Amino acid sequence: MDEEGLMDKSKAPSQNSRRAFLKGLGASATLAAAAAVRPASAATRPVQYGMLIDTRRCIGCHACSVACKAEFDVPLGNTRSWVEYVEKGEYPNVSRNFLPRLCNHCRHPNCVDVCPTGATYKREEDGIVVVDPDRCIGCKYCVQACPYDARFINPVTGAADKCDFCLHRVSRGIAPACVETCIGRARIFGDLNDPNSEISKKIATNPVSVLRPGMGTEPNVYYIAADHSDEHERRRGSYVRVTTHRKEKERR
Amino acid sequence: MIMELNWGLPVIAYLFLAGVGAGALTVSASILLRGGGGNFGGSHFDMARYGALIAPLPVMLGSGLLILELGSFHAGHWFRFLNLYTVINLSPMSVGTWLLSAFIGLSLVYAYTFMVPDVAPGDRWDVLRRACAWVGVPMGISVAMYTGVLLGAMPSRPFWNSPVLAMIFLFSALSTGVAAIMLARTLFRKFQIRKLEATAASGSSRRTSDLDVEGQYHQSGYILAASDTLLIGLELTAIFLFLIFAYLTVGDVRYAVSVILFGGSLAGAFWFWVIFLGLMLPALIELYYVVQRLLLHQNFSVPLGVEFAVPVIVLIGGFMLRYVVVVAGQITGPVGI
Structure with missing residues (x-):
């Protein structure tokens, strides 16, 4: 990119x-x-909105998840935005880190590739991946295809649903709800294609990472100091516990 | 492991049923196109007829089940699935939608050509029947295979993300298709024998064999048993490749495949129901009878119980294969975050 x-x-x-x-x-x-x-x-030049989450500033308060719930009236049991707790180590060498999660609005969204009705697509003007709930038939193919488990079937509309970077706010020049509400100012939202935007400067001057880069999706949500520890590391004998705070208790 | 299965029983049943239907049509069309004359000409035609009459039913039933799994259907938008027909794109599900629709149409026409009164080889429906068969072979193979491509299209599902999966599904579809024809043939055994008797009594122009009616009936089952043995062998080969490539890699795929290897949560279902009961056992039984004719040139003859049991366990194995694959794919994912 x-x-x-x-x-x-x-x-x-x-x-x-x-x-x-x-x-x-x-x-x-x-x-x-x-x-x-x-x-x-x-x-x-097309805009590519993205987000940078500085996990050092995240206190795991779930304000972003709540703001998102309120913003979209997300049905009970479903989450567009959530915060995972990653606990690891053995006393006294222990830590708990927070990993706020949302749709990555990938450059190569596999969910878009597999959609049989064209209901989900990546907007050319701002790079946001959206779902048209009137076109979507709820086949769950995209739910399967997303490596980040960012999608779910909205039981009210029957369509696939997920974070849309608060398109209704962003298109009016207001930051997404989770960004606005974050008390630690852990989230920075902006145009990744504009080298002078705050997010571009922060990404350029910090060591950043994305989630599951091996999936080849090229996410547009970046993290500073993300803890990439995974429960699979238990196989190596180290204690790791991930609490997703979702209906699906485990990471995909 | 607590995981939500987004694709449950309807999808598993669909994968199985579409495989049976597509396999039955492919096999039926192949038999029809290949077996026009010779010693078993009449029997071949009957087998092609069974396959043709079976084919549309499971595919239509399975496709109907798919609609029950749709989120839009659950939310009360019952006809939202018609949106599928407003788009053609490279999503395997879109390709599959059009393929399935075409397949159902074709298989119904093909079945109709066998339902006309006084159906016989070379009657006035023969041209249409053969035309359907020529189109039906590639179309049946496509329907049998696209589901494997559909599951395999996602890097986020390492268990499914294998090019061999589509081949496993293809061979399984063909062998369950053969099994469906075998089962129909066994169930309508009396009808078949009566027909052979009538042919023998009328002294038709067909080359008469020196076998009695019962013997002729058994002989005609040879092509099904022999081809089923071959198809199961190919399926086992494809499954072996699937397993060995997954086992010899590291990372996502290696972790994913471990759910069906020894100690995995689906190991029992996979090794007992799919490999042993669904593939090894029927293949060995069929081989036992096929070898007698193939190598020892004895008359092919299978007891009624075996003739009934073999296709039944092949069909059970075919269903369990879809079950294991669909569940295993959904309870595994990429390693690391």
Whole structure:
């Protein structure tokens, strides 16, 4: 993702300067022209919304989960946004870390690939993966395909449901509910394609990770200091307990 | 392990039933196209007829069951599934929807050509029947196979994410299709024998064998038993490849396959119901009778009890294969987060 972005950026100024040179303008005029062009190209450049979650600032208060529930009236027993607790170690060397979870709005969403009705798709204008509940037949193929278990069947609509980055808020310039409510300010939301956005700068200057990178989905939700410990590590003899706080007690 | 099964009994039953139907049609069409003449011409036609008449029923029943599993159906949007017919995309489920619909249409026409009065090889429906059979072979194979592709399309489900799975489903579909025809043939044994007697009495132009009627009936079962043995052998080979490749890797797939290996929660269901009862036992029984004719050139003759029991356990094994695969895929996932 970054490679392509960098390529675009390196190409754009050189083309501008070449055009400016042909027009016979001076060096300063070239720079000015390039600067003037920049906002226009930024406006046409597609937005890719993403989130950065700094787990060091998360206190596991579930305010994000509650805000999400309230925002969407998510039916009882289902979660679009949830916080996992990861406990590990043996006394006295123990820790408990928090891992807030939501849809990753992947660059290569497998859920979209498998949808037989086109009900779920990745929006070209902002990269948000959405579900059209009137098109969705509730076949659960996407529920199976999501490596992050981010999807569920909404028992009221009968359609697949999941986090949509609060599209109704974001499209009006307001941050998603979970971001707004986070008391630790652990969540940063913004445009990953804009190198000057807060989220892009933070990602560029911090060691970040995504969940299950091996799935090849290229998530757009990044974490700082995420604890990637998994209950499978019990096989190695170390104590790890993951509490998902979901109806499905275990991680997929 | 507490895991919600998003795809439950309706999907398991569908995978089994669609396999039986697709297999029955493929086998029926193959027998019809291959077995026009020769010693068993008449019997071949009857076997093709059983397969043709069986084929649409399980596929339609299974497809109907799928609708019961839909979230939209549960929420009261009973006809929302018709949205499937507004889209053609590369989702295996979309491809499968169109394939299944075409298959059901074709299999009904094909079945009709065998339901006309005084049906016989070379009657006026013969051209249509053969045309359906030519299209039916590739279409049956596609319907039998696409379900494996559907399950295999997801990296998030390492147990299913194997190219061999579709081949296992294909061989299982064909062998359960043969089993369905064998079972029908056994159940209508009296009808079959009566027909052979009538043919013998009328002294028809067909080359008469030196066997009695009972013997002729048994002889005609040879092609089913022999092909079923071969198909089960191929299925076991595909399952072996599935297991050995999963076992020899590390990570997600290795952890996933461990649920059906010894000590896994589905090991009993897999090794007893699928491998032993559904595949090894029927294959060995059939081999016992097939070898007698194949190598020792004796007349092929199978006791009625065996003739009934073998297809039944093959069908049970086919269902249990779908059960184990569907459940194992859903109780396993990627390792690590």
